[in-house]
Amino acid sequence: MDIQSDTTTIIDDENLALLNSDNGSHVSIRSGSQMSWIMAAGLIVNAAMGAGLLNIAKAYDDAGGILVSSVLHGIVVLLVLGAYAILFVCCDPSTPSYETFVLMKCGKIWQRICSVCIILYMYGLSITFFIIIGDQLDRFLSFIDPLFCRHWYFDRRLTIPLTSLLFIFPFCFSKTIKFLQIPSMLGVLAIIYVVIIVPIEYVQRKSSDVIVKTGPDSWTDVFLVLPTMCFSYQAHVNAVPVFVSLKSRADCIKATLLSTIVLILSYCLVAIYGYLTFGIKVDHDILMSYHPISAIVLIAIIMVAIKTYTAYPVNLFCGRTAIDSLSNETTASIIATDVEHSTKRRILIVCLWYFSTLTAAVFLPNISVAIHYLGALAASFIFIFPGLCLYFHVEQNWINSWENIISISIGILYVAIGVFVTVLTLLQSLMADISGEERSTSRTC
Numbered sequence: 409m410d411i412q413s414d415t416t417t418i419i420d421d422e423n424l425a426l427l428n429s430d431n432g433s434h435v436s437i438r439s440g441s442q443m444s445w446i447m448a449a450g451l452i453v454n455a456a457m458g459a460g461l462l463n464i465a466k467a468y469d470d471a472g473g474i475l476v477s478s479v480l481h482g483i484v485v486l487l488v489l490g491a492y493a494i495l496f497v498c499c500d501p502s503t504p505s506y507e508t509f510v511l512m513k514c515g516k517i518w519q520r521i522c523s524v525c526i527i528l529y530m531y532g533l534s535i536t537f538f539i540i541i542g543d544q545l546d547r548f549l550s551f552i553d554p555l556f557c558r559h560w561y562f563d564r565r566l567t568i569p570l571t572s573l574l575f576i577f578p579f580c581f582s583k584t585i586k587f588l589q590i591p592s593m594l595g596v597l598a599i600i601y602v603v604i605i606v607p608i609e610y611v612q613r614k615s616s617d618v619i620v621k622t623g624p625d626s627w628t629d630v631f632l633v634l635p636t637m638c639f640s641y642q643a644h645v646n647a648v649p650v651f652v653s654l655k656s657r658a659d660c661i662k663a664t665l666l667s668t669i670v671l672i673l674s675y676c677l678v679a680i681y682g683y684l685t686f687g688i689k690v691d692h693d694i695l696m697s698y699h700p701i702s703a704i705v706l707i708a709i710i711m712v713a714i715k716t717y718t719a720y721p722v723n724l725f726c727g728r729t730a731i732d733s734l735s736n737e738t739t740a741s742i743i744a745t746d747v748e749h750s751t752k753r754r755i756l757i758v759c760l761w762y763f764s765t766l767t768a769a770v771f772l773p774n775i776s777v778a779i780h781y782l783g784a785l786a787a788s789f790i791f792i793f794p795g796l797c798l799y800f801h802v803e804q805n806w807i808n809s810w811e812n813i814i815s816i817s818i819g820i821l822y823v824a825i826g827v828f829v830t831v832l833t834l835l836q837s838l839m840a841d842i843s844g845e846e847r848s849t850s851r852t853c
Contacts, residue, residue, distance in 0.1 A: 445659040445666070447589045448650045452643045452667035454592035454719050457599055457674060459536045460640030462693045462712070464675050465682030469690055471633035472624025474680055480630060481679075484637040485672060487790065487825065491644060492664045494794040494822070496657060498801040504652055506645040506726075506789070507733045513797040513804075522793055523730040526645055529785040530727030531765060536782070537720045538769035542568045543693055544713040551701050569766060572717070579721040580758045585649045588722050595718030596670075598711040602695075603674045605708050609698065610681040618687040635783025635833045640675055642786035643667070644794070645726050728757050784833040791826025795819045 468477040495509070503509045507526060511519035542564040549556040549567075556562040582588055624630050651660045682694045691697040695712065698705045799819035802812050 442655050443586050443589055443650075443653050445654055445663040447593060448654055448659070448663035449666040449670070450593040450596045451585065451589055451650050451722065452647050452663060453670050454595045454599075454715070455646035455722050456641055456643035456667070456671055457596075458716060458719055459533075459540055460636055461599065461602070461674060461678055462540070462695060463636050464640060464679045465686070465690045465694045466692050467633045467636035468679045468683045469621060469688055470629065471631075472629050473621035474683060475622070476624055476630055477633050477679070478676075480633055481637060481675070484634070484641065485668070487822075488641045489664075489668060490818075491790045491794040491822070492647070492668075494798045494819075495644065495648065495651075496660065498797050499648065499651075501657065501660075502652065504649060505729050505733065506648040506793075507730055509648055510793055510797060511733075513800045514793075515800075518793075518796060520734060523734045525785055525788050526730035527727055527734075529642075529645070529782060529789070530723045530730070531761070532782045532785070533723050534720060534727070534761065534765040535769045537716045537723075538568055538572065538766055540693075540716045541572065541713055542769065543696065544709045544716075545571065547695065547701065547709045548706065548713075551706050565770060568769070571713075572720075572766065575717040576720045577762060579718075580724050580762060581754060582721065582725060583754070584653075585646075585722065585725055586653050588718075588725065591718040592722060595715040598714040598718075599674070601711045602708045602715075603677050605704050606678045606685070606694070607681040608704070609702075610685045613685060615685065618684065619689075620683060620687045631832055632836065634787075634829050635836070637783075638786040638790055638829060638833075639783040641668075641671060642789055644789050646722060649726070649729070724758065724761055727761060728754070731757055781834070781837055784830045784837070787826050787829040787833065791822045791829065793826075795822025795824075795826060798822070 468474060471477045471480065498513055499509050500512070503512065507519055507523045510522040545567045546556075546564055549562050553559075553562070560566070579588065579591060647664070650663070654660050654663065678694065682697075683690055686694075686697045689697070695705065695709055701709075796819065799816060802815045802819065806812060
């Protein structure tokens, strides 16, 4: 364990034991069987890929077309990989969660801030998942019966709760993230189908009247793609508990590289070919742009729903552990010695989280509304907290050398980028909401 400086909180053996206690989070990750790095990559991909994949073609349009967006895309990918590198350098292999990593490096105050950010992010992400499920079910039902809206039993306020109770709710009570590896791999295979059909549909349609942008309308438009980019690659919070269950640091690196390659290829194919197919008319949810629905697209709609069903429990797991970390000071000693209390607490958190996000999803018109705000929080996990951890990690073991000076500079750079992206994204979203800017709705009825 690293020796903490005066600016950080000293974590003694007793506190670390409480952090790793069975409060419905991580104890069996550390003591349980290990997973393969390929399965770990599947968990990371499943955590990162979702609403961002459906929204990225629209983000390319907002930012000014393929060229500008692709350049910015490449920069974001390099920074994302740099954030993973910081995790590998600074994070102890036994660290059970992202917020614990921040606690060990930056101290209790930053850990609390990080936990709150994780809770807000995962909560908002859970809401977007229900919106996506509702959108895909509406599209599927409209294919079967164009007048399905007239039937009360096809209303999304009924179909979303019923299907999620069957395919999501039972998986939300897992004590370890390893339990979710097989459903996550199923979700990855489902979403790969969606990635494949977008280029296929582009080749088959060969539309000649598509209008695409060759540059941004204003230089500030280039930043409009940042929320979706950050949202699309944020899996750092989910990756830390995944890394605990791998055999070695080499497996962590392999899982990270494989998942990042899959994400890059997937996003590029959907963004470029999706934008070339529909141009400036592309919808916030690209699958909503396909009219009429073919059998191939219908299967893609089902695959997105399957993927979303499998991803929700993973994000609820991370949100639940963040809630646990906030309450460790007052309840950890009780929970550590009372398994029954731990189980009841986990059930209570899951039920409150699940049913409240389900209710909130009814009031958001489409995923784009949520993504812009979630992108701001995602930037903090990719840039701000890794930058702070690198800074304190070097400061705690300071030796006057060029290597440490460069590391400190990288940490400050990451924090600066994170603050810029977070503030910019929040301002863009707030200004759009205040001005009453119209956001296209993805709901069928």
